[in-house]
Amino acid sequence: MELKPLLIANARLLGGASGSLLAVGGRIAAIDPAERPEGTETVDAKGQWLAPGIIDLGVFATDKPAFHFGGITRAALMPDSGPLDGAGLVERAAKGGKPDLWVHPLAAATKGLAGRELAEIGLMKGAGARAVATGRGRIADAGVMRRVLSYAASLGLTVIAHAEDEGLTHGAVATDGEMATRLGLASAPAIAEAMAIARDLLLVEETGAPLHIRQVTTRRGFDLIRAAKATGLPVTCGITPAHLFLSDTAMGDFRTFARLSPPLRSEDDRRACLAAIADGTIDVLASGHDPRGPEDKRLPFAEALPGMAGAETLLAMGLQLVRDGHATPARLFDLLAANPAKLLGLDAGTLAVGAEADLILIDDGTPWQVDAKKMAAWAGNTPFDGMPMQGRATMLWKGGVRIR
Amino acid sequence: MTSATTRPASDYPPGGDAFRHRDLTGIAQLAPWEISYILDAAEQWVELNRSGAAKHDDALKGLTIINAFFENSTRTLLSFEIAGKRLGADVVNMHAAQSSVKKGETLIDTAMTLNAMRADAIVIRHSASGAVQLIADKVDCPVLNAGDGRHEHPTQALLDALTIRRRKGKVEGLTVAICGDVLHSRVARSNILALTLLGNDVRVVAPPTLIPPALDRMHAVPFTDMDEGLKGADVVMMLRLQNERMDGAYLPSAREYHALYALTPQRLEKAKPDAIVMHPGPMNRGVEIDSSIADDPVRSTITEQVEMGVAVRMACLDILTRRKRGVPGWN
Numbered sequence: 001m002e003l004k005p006l007l008i009a010n011a012r013l014l015g016g017a018s019g020s021l022l023a024v025g026g027r028i029a030a031i032d033p034a035e036r037p038e039g040t041e042t043v044d045a046k047g048q049w050l051a052p053g054i055i056d057l058g059v060f061a062t063d064k065p066a067f068h069f070g071g072i073t074r075a076a077l078m079p080d081s082g083p084l085d086g087a088g089l090v091e092r093a094a095k096g097g098k099p100d101l102w103v104h105p106l107a108a109a110t111k112g113l114a115g116r117e118l119a120e121i122g123l124m125k126g127a128g129a130r131a132v133a134t135g136r137g138r139i140a141d142a143g144v145m146r147r148v149l150s151y152a153a154s155l156g157l158t159v160i161a162h163a164e165d166e167g168l169t170h171g172a173v174a175t176d177g178e179m180a181t182r183l184g185l186a187s188a189p190a191i192a193e194a195m196a197i198a199r200d201l202l203l204v205e206e207t208g209a210p211l212h213i214r215q216v217t218t219r220r221g222f223d224l225i226r227a228a229k230a231t232g233l234p235v236t237c238g239i240t241p242a243h244l245f246l247s248d249t250a251m252g253d254f255r256t257f258a259r260l261s262p263p264l265r266s267e268d269d270r271r272a273c274l275a276a277i278a279d280g281t282i283d284v285l286a287s288g289h290d291p292r293g294p295e296d297k298r299l300p301f302a303e304a305l306p307g308m309a310g311a312e313t314l315l316a317m318g319l320q321l322v323r324d325g326h327a328t329p330a331r332l333f334d335l336l337a338a339n340p341a342k343l344l345g346l347d348a349g350t351l352a353v354g355a356e357a358d359l360i361l362i363d364d365g366t367p368w369q370v371d372a373k374k375m376a377a378w379a380g381n382t383p384f385d386g387m388p389m390q391g392r393a394t395m396l397w398k399g400g401v402r403i404r
Numbered sequence: 405m406t407s408a409t410t411r412p413a414s415d416y417p418p419g420g421d422a423f424r425h426r427d428l429t430g431i432a433q434l435a436p437w438e439i440s441y442i443l444d445a446a447e448q449w450v451e452l453n454r455s456g457a458a459k460h461d462d463a464l465k466g467l468t469i470i471n472a473f474f475e476n477s478t479r480t481l482l483s484f485e486i487a488g489k490r491l492g493a494d495v496v497n498m499h500a501a502q503s504s505v506k507k508g509e510t511l512i513d514t515a516m517t518l519n520a521m522r523a524d525a526i527v528i529r530h531s532a533s534g535a536v537q538l539i540a541d542k543v544d545c546p547v548l549n550a551g552d553g554r555h556e557h558p559t560q561a562l563l564d565a566l567t568i569r570r571r572k573g574k575v576e577g578l579t580v581a582i583c584g585d586v587l588h589s590r591v592a593r594s595n596i597l598a599l600t601l602l603g604n605d606v607r608v609v610a611p612p613t614l615i616p617p618a619l620d621r622m623h624a625v626p627f628t629d630m631d632e633g634l635k636g637a638d639v640v641m642m643l644r645l646q647n648e649r650m651d652g653a654y655l656p657s658a659r660e661y662h663a664l665y666a667l668t669p670q671r672l673e674k675a676k677p678d679a680i681v682m683h684p685g686p687m688n689r690g691v692e693i694d695s696s697i698a699d700d701p702v703r704s705t706i707t708e709q710v711e712m713g714v715a716v717r718m719a720c721l722d723i724l725t726r727r728k729r730g731v732p733g734w735n
């Protein structure tokens with residue numbers, strides 16, 4: 001079946017000025033085209049926002065219904081399930097979403113994600129891996145991390161790291177503070193994050209290799225990233241909406257949906273996260289999508305596994321950042337699409353002519369309410385259960401083909 | 405005891421709704437007058453328990469109480485069992501070692517099973533913080549927390565408050581030093597909550613490795629020097645130190661702990677001359693407390709605490725089952 005040219009008219013491009021977009025052959029052909037090719041299919045956006053499909057950097061499951069609900073057209077899959085430490089596994093994972101979702105597997109940095117021996121990163125790159133990741137934990141051995149960084153850099157791949165010092169966080173399920181003490185939960189000081197970041201930044205300085213910290217969630221952590229960026233180090237960082245909108249008080253009543261890794265932080269750190277969105281320190285906003293069923297979550301807090309189903313709420317929480325004045329619409333789509341695309345080396349994530357026509361229409365005003373029992377994701381473990389949201393993706397195209 | 409220990413009626417809220425909770429999961433849920441209400445109610449059971457051979461009441465006749473203990477306990481289990489039986493209830497004990505928990509059944513499934521057996525109250529002890537709340541949310545009957553992880557042990561704090569009140573004539577305006585492994589202690593958490601709520605100055609005396617973070621937010625003042633922490637205290641509350649804390653991770657050795665933090669007669673002199681010494685048991689004699697103090701009937705309240713434990717648990721079982729039993733004014 002031949003792909004018809006697609007014209008999306010009467011849309012607010014990136015939430016800004018009104019315009020139209022023409023896609024031909026699965027790629028963006030023109031913005032505000034003077035004329036349309038024969039047989040063009042036209043969609044009247046009726047003033048909705050037109051944006052690139054969200055590129056979700058660092059998910060733990062290929063959960064297509066949730067991604068499509070959330071306007072996510074590409075997902076970078078963390079290597080933890082498997083783990084993805086061989087070319088064959090990477091190749092199979094990459095096919096997991098086709099044809100209506102692109103999965104970009106992240107190669108495990110070490111064999112079995114054990115943090116000791118280098119995995120076959122080169123072969124995995126050949127099989128489709130576009131970046132390397134340390135998984136849910138960090139690589140404890142600084143010597144191994146140094147070799148991973150320089151080896152991945154020689155292949156043109158960024159290393160995506162987790163930042164928690166395992167010595168400080170051993171056994172902990174919360175951040176030191178009043179909440180953890182009142183609930184009687186084992187906790188670790190928030191500096192566990194900055195300590196891990198400090199080590200890795202020195203290794204970046206030493207090797208010159210690019211590094212992305214998947215989640216930075218503390219004031220001290222952002223201070224380090226900010227200083228490193230100022231000196232020109234090739235470092236970027238990300239965050240999920242949970243740490244922007246929730247502090248550790250969300251763990252009250254032992255709500256295991258608020259058991260996350262890294263754990264929720266103090267209100268002071270939460271404000272530092274918002275400031276880092278506003279001043280440009282944060283590069284990527286991701287869902288951290290990690291659906292967990294009741295067998296993993298309906299347990300005492302410390303026994304429950306960390307993780308949240310975040311794909312469906314990512315866009316709405318991002319729009320909330322815009323409404324609250326922490327980001328402009330254009331900055332939001334840098335966080336959600338352009339920057340992740342850059343990191344993964346993808347020809348997507350923007351509305352530029354020539355880019356892949358992965359597009360979403362967004363009704364930024366529609367109110368809805370999160371209901372953990374009625375999620376599109378295969379598990380409803382959202383820490384935002386019951387919260388009112390505003391805005392959702394109404395239409396979604398992958399390579400110029402309408403998905404929903 | 406004397407009338408001075410009983411709170412005036414004006415301390416209770418108007419309308420007679422003296423205890424508005426279905427469960428007793430922690431001190432954190434309670435208001436000061438609710439604590440006083442339980443303590444007052446416990447006084448009559450102290451009298452009953454001391455009344456010779458006829459230590460029996462039929463208030464809970466026909467009710468089934470399940471003691472579900474997922475963590476080993478002798479003293480607390482026995483205390484709850486005696487409390488239930490003295491009130492005439494049918495008491496059943498479930499030990500984790502004998503249960504299907506070991507066979508991989510989840511906590512929720514176990515809770516549903518207990519619920520289906522139509523218990524009228526369930527008493528739970530579990531090694532994980534929050535486990536009792538988790539079960540309470542899934543069952544239809546009152547749930548009593550007999551200790552969950554390092555979170556809370558409310559009946560222990562209530563019996564300690566009753567012991568203090570009877571010994572000191574009041575449980576407000578006192579200086580209480582809680583000494584030992586506070587980090588891992590549910591007894592300490594519940595006591596900090598209860599004693600600060602009732603208007604006492606609470607100090608925590610422990611090695612820095614065993615002091616939980618943000619204690620100031622719970623209105624407790626930390627001390628790492630035992631002599632300083634005991635200075636002028638009315639009540640010295642010792643905690644049990646688990647042997648596994650002394651393997652080098654938190655403390656270098658039992659010998660060193662004894663040298664720096666054990667309650668010795670010399671150290672006790674720093675407290676007020678009439679200070680009482682409490683311990684939730686079981687004691688490690690010669691580790692956290694010297695025998696000469698533990699066995700001193702004037703200073704030590706350790707056996708009295710055990711006695712108050714039964715009375716307080718009778719009061720809790722009585723109050724929490726009143727709605728079910730259709731006691732007038734409770735619906």
